[in-house]
Amino acid sequence: MEGFWTGKSAAGFDVALAVLENGDTWGVVTSNGILYSALQGKTTSSGGTLTGTGREFSLSSGMVASATYSGTYTAKTRTDVRLSSGNSFTGAYSAAYDQPASLAALAGTYAGSGVGTGAGAQSMAVTISASGAISVPPSLGCSASGSAAPRASGKNIFDLRITFTGATCTLGDGATASGVAYYEGGALIAMGLLPSQTAGFIFAGRK
Incomplete structure (x- = not known):
């Protein structure tokens, strides 16, 4: 699921997620331009299914928590991701990444x-x-x-x-x-x- 994905969390926040060619994953959560949280991890994906491990960062409190996540994707179209913390995200692929x-x-x-x-x-x-x-x-x-x-x-x-x-x-x-x-x-x-x-x-x- 390599690419850059943007969309909304279940709570209505804006999410941007970059999954690189080696699986390195970077994500940021914002609302009205205010930074709230971030994710850094490693994603493995195959056949429309993804899993990953990493860390969630709360930017206001400074708390860092280990995280696992899983979900589904359609290549260069859509992804749905759920984190172990309960946060979830639905995103669309950005063609500009290519x-x-x-x-x-x-x-x-x-x-x-x-x-x-x-x-x-x-x-x-x-x-x-x-x-x-x-x-x-x-x-x-x-x-x-x-x-x-x-x-x-x-x-x-x-x-x-x-x-x-x-x-x-x-x-x-x-x-x-x-x-x-x-x-x-x-x-x-x-x-x-x-x-x-x-x-x-x-x-x-x-x-």
Whole structure:
């Protein structure tokens, strides 16, 4: 079920889910632009059935919980996923995932909401250059820089690496998160985890 899927949770929240060619899975839950929770895991799928294991992150409380999930999918059409926590999601496939990732299209400044797990979301601007260099200006003593590079799969997904600088940074001064970014129609979603896999960073915005 490789691809990028968007839809609604049973509770009515917006869900975006990326399943990469190697099964790595990244998901984010939002409502009216506010970040609520995230998922990182590993998905196995075959013949219309999927299973996976990973972690759920509550972005408001900072709680991290082990999770298993299962469901069904129709290739490049629809998926239904239920997590062990009881959360569920129905999503539609985004055909834009099948286009090559373009740094030229990605480049720009995005206004949106960012959060380090365990801290409240805050408004921020993220700038990405035509070479993929990422910069986040200082806010309350914390700034960030990094890079985005088209993933070798040839799909519309970017490998992401971002390092935080400043004593007030939620994830710690010098902390580096690695993950993925997805761009479509002027909207950017970026997700990354620290090497410990117990904390990370999420950004959702538009240019």
